[in-house]
Amino acid sequence: MKSKTEFKHESLLTTDDVRALLEALSNGLSKGQLEFSDEHEGSLKIEPEGLLQVKVEASEEEQKQQFEIKVRWERQPKALPKKGPKIS
Numbered sequence: 898m899k900s901k902t903e904f905k906h907e908s909l910l911t912t913d914d915v916r917a918l919l920e921a922l923s924n925g926l927s928k929g930q931l932e933f934s935d936e937h938e939g940s941l942k943i944e945p946e947g948l949l950q951v952k953v954e955a956s957e958e959e960q961k962q963q964f965e966i967k968v969r970w971e972r973q974p975k976a977l978p979k980k981g982p983k984i985s
Contacts, residue, residue: 904941906935906938929945930942947970947971948970949970950970
C-alpha cells in the first residue's frame with residue numbers, strides 16, 4: 898500500500914494571479930490531469946475522473962473573508978450493489 902503523497906503551497910497573490918490559478922485548475926480538469934509543482938514541494942500529478950465530490954464553503958468574520966473549494970474522488974470507486982434494498 899502506497900503512503901500518502903501530498904503537495905501544499907501557500908502564497909500571497911493578486912486576484913488576477915488567483916484567477917489564472919483557477920483557470921489552470923479548470924483546464925487540467927478538462928484534460929483529466931492536474932500536475933502541481935513548485936521549487937520547494939516537488940511535484941504531484943493527479944487524474945480526476947468519474948463522479949467528483951465537491952464541497953464549497955465561504956465565510957466572513959470581522960475583517961477576514963474566505964472561500965474554500967475541495968474536490969475529491971475515489972481512484973477505484975467502491976463497488977455498490979446493483980439492487981436496491983428489500984423493504985416490507
